[in-house]
Amino acid sequence: MTWRFDTRVVHFRPKGLERETPKAPPIYQTSAFVFSNLEELEAYFTGERPYLYTRYRNPNADDFARGVTALEGGEDGAAAASGMAAILVATLAAVKPGERILCPEEVYGGTYLLFTRELARLGIGVDFAPAQDVDAFARAFTSATRLVFLETISNPLLRVPPLPELAALARKRGAVVVVDNTFATPYLARPLEWGAHLVVHSATKFLAGHGDVTAGVVVGEGRFVKRAREIIAAYGCHLSPFEAWLAARGLKTLSVRMERHCQNAARVARWLSEHPAVAHVFYPGLSHDEDRVHTLLGGRGGALVTFRLREGANVRNFFRGLTWIKLVPTLAGVETTVAHPASTSHRAIPPAKRRALGVTEGVVRVSVGLEDPADICEELARGLAEAEGNGERTMPSD
Ligand SMILES: *Cc1c(COP(=O)(O)O)cnc(C)c1O
Secondary structure, eight states: OOOOHHHHTTOOOOTTGGGSOOSSOOOOOOSBOOOSSHHHHHHHHTTSSOOSBTTTOOHHHHHHHHHHHHHHTOSEEEEESSHHHHHHHHHHHHOOTTOEEEEETTOOHHHHHIIIIIIHHTTOEEEEEOTTOHHHHHHTOOTTEEEEEEESSOTTTOOOOOHHHHHHHHHHTTOEEEEEOTTTHHHHOOGGGGTOSEEEEETTTTTTOSSSOOOEEEEEOHHHHHHHHHHHHHHTOOOOHHHHHHHHHHHTTHHHHHHHHHHHHHHHHHHHHTOTTEEEEEOTTTSTTHHHHHHHSTTOOOSEEEEEEOTTOOHHHHHHHOSSSEEOSOOOOSSOEEEOGGGTTTTTSOHHHHHHTTOOTTEEEEEOOSSOHHHHHHHHHHHHHHHTTOSSSOOOOO
16 A cells, blocks of 8 residues: 555554553553544443543543542542542532532632632632631531631641541541642641541642642542542543653652652741741641641651741842842742742732731741752851841842
8 A cells, every 4th residue: 555645744643652661651642542443432331441531530640649549549530630630529529509618718819719719619618717727617517518628737837637537527527628838748648547538739849849840630439539520521621641641750769859848848947946036936746736747647747847036137138138049929849949928829818917927028938948958058058148238239228
């Protein structure tokens, strides 16, 4: 058979490649899958073959979800296009119009907007309560509360709520428990063991771990994950094959990265707590809640350290004083980065409310990377010196 040019330009893949076994997983960068005959197609619909169309399911997305499912100890898992997509589908898998979500006051900004603005339009209500206080949280339940949404470590003040107690309370009230485990990762905490029905992640952060992927995942009880998978397909918020491949690649080094992240962060937190320009350091296990953090996070505090500059220090000059640590509104990369919650994640919150939550102008969040901690401290010292007005360069005051 001699094909003409326009056919040869399309069909050049040799036959038999599928016999070769690559050491690394191939990227199934395809929108759909091929069937040799109608019987094979029928096998998809009877559940004997898993793949038909990438929006429904893709081997790379499944590969990544399987990895996280094994680490979290879930029954099943599904990958989604982002952390927000994972939160959306986990929520819709459990809640109907007319029902309500209960969540902590300091919930992640994107989740706050999703619940208050977007889910409100679908007739799903939301109530907020202080997660540190089980009694106050219990009082915020209504007869319509169907889902309790929690976070292992809060942003940006890194508080660890009494999760097993909150999950038990929610279950007693007949609510589904979803925990955003992004900040802790399954290396530190596995909320399904405390009674959560589902765990969600922004895999954009530590699971993928290198700052080059946007991805999400939902893991937990099979019946909810099955529903979440249907919603992912219906809304078209599946994870792309290449993003899934990168996320699965990053996941393999989670243990070694988290171990070093935690060691470095603990050292940075201790160093900051002795610096005269710093009024307060927020780090799980450093001061408050010592026992709870030890049990819940296995004695580790995670990779994030937040601090508040002392009264009179200039936060703008802190950021100006840094040379290699970059101001980046995300977290969890192998490189140390800093963020200013008051002007990014908490910008949409009115200033008075923001202050009530403790997110003042002088609050800085550090995502501690894998560099030598002595270098990280030296660099932070440059910023702090500048913030105190005794850096080498003089800056106009704000
Ligand atoms: C980043 C983040 C999200 C949102 O994840 P995306 O991947 O950006 O959609 C949700 N929850 C927490 C705790 C996060 O840090």
